[in-house]
Amino acid sequence: NAGVTQTPKFQVLKTGQSMTLQCAQDMNHEYMSWYRQDPGMGLRLIHYSVGAGITDQGEVPNGYNVSRSTTEDFPLRLLSAAPSQTSVYFCASSLTEPHSLLAGLYNEQFFGPGTRLTVL
Amino acid sequence: AQSVTQPDIHITVSEGASLELRCNYSYGATPYLFWYVQSPGQGLQLLLKYFSGDTLVQGIKGFEAEFKRSQSSFNLRKPSVHWSDAAEYFCAVAPKRRGGSQGNLIFGKGTKLSVKP
Numbered sequence: 001n002a003g004v005t006q007t008p009k010f011q012v013l014k015t016g017q018s019m020t021l022q023c024a025q026d027m028n029h030e031y032m033s034w035y036r037q038d039p040g041m042g043l044r045l046i047h048y049s050v051g052a053g054i055t056d057q058g059e060v061p062n063g064y065n066v067s068r069s070t071t072e073d074f075p076l077r078l079l080s081a082a083p084s085q086t087s088v089y090f091c092a093s094s095l096t097e098p099h100s101l102l103a104g105l106y107n108e109q110f111f112g113p114g115t116r117l118t119v120l
Numbered sequence: 121a122q123s124v125t126q127p128d129i130h131i132t133v134s135e136g137a138s139l140e141l142r143c144n145y146s147y148g149a150t151p152y153l154f155w156y157v158q159s160p161g162q163g164l165q166l167l168l169k170y171f172s173g174d175t176l177v178q179g180i181k182g183f184e185a186e187f188k189r190s191q192s193s194f195n196l197r198k199p200s201v202h203w204s205d206a207a208e209y210f211c212a213v214a215p216k217r218r219g220g221s222q223g224n225l226i227f228g229k230g231t232k233l234s235v236k237p
Contacts, residue, residue, distance in 0.1 A: 033224065048224060114162075
């Protein structure tokens with residue numbers, strides 16, 4: 001059981017290049033999300049998915065695309081990288097949506113180790 | 121506006137000393153509350169969480185947190201800090217929502233803890 005894995009660990013891009021950050025989990029979690037972490041800003045939600053075929057925007061979605069064709073994978077795409085996208089990116093997953101008021105329970109989010117991206 | 125505030129950007133304590141990291145939130149209703157720790161170069165690990173009930177919550181690694189409704193605070197404490205506790209600590213909230221809708225975490229900006237020998 002590998003948990004949440006992210007590749008690559010480090011990446012350097014030039015402005016305008018495209019790339020995909022990979023995220024995979026082997027826990028059969030329905031809910032997956034992407035955060036970016038910037039110094040002094042904490043973590044901010046980019047996109048999330050409540051299940052295969054369903055995605056939605058978070059707090060800072062501009063410049064990023066996602067898709068969820070399988071339960072296991074949730075790739076994050078940068079179509080035209082910009083220096084403002086220099087950041088550390090974290091993927092997270094949980095069994096279902098993090099909490100449900102009706103169910104009165106919380107599904108812990110498990111975080112991957114992160115991808116450090118630099119855009120020159 | 122809804123927010124999570126960690127007033128201390130960086131704290132340094134001596135090994136063996138006590139620790140308190142502050143967290144305040146601003147929401148209409150008490151959200152779910154969390155503390156995460158991030159060791160250098162690592163992802164985030166959940167230390168503890170509060171949903172309801174007893175306002176003093178025990179977590180892993182000897183940490184505890186106390187929820188104070190009157191102060192909208194959820195401060196993290198440890199009686200005796202170890203050198204391995206040096207890390208960045210994030211307070212997070214998940215606003216309670218009706219209908220079972222998704223509840224994404226909203227993070228504070230973090231407090232970096234340094235431990236002196």
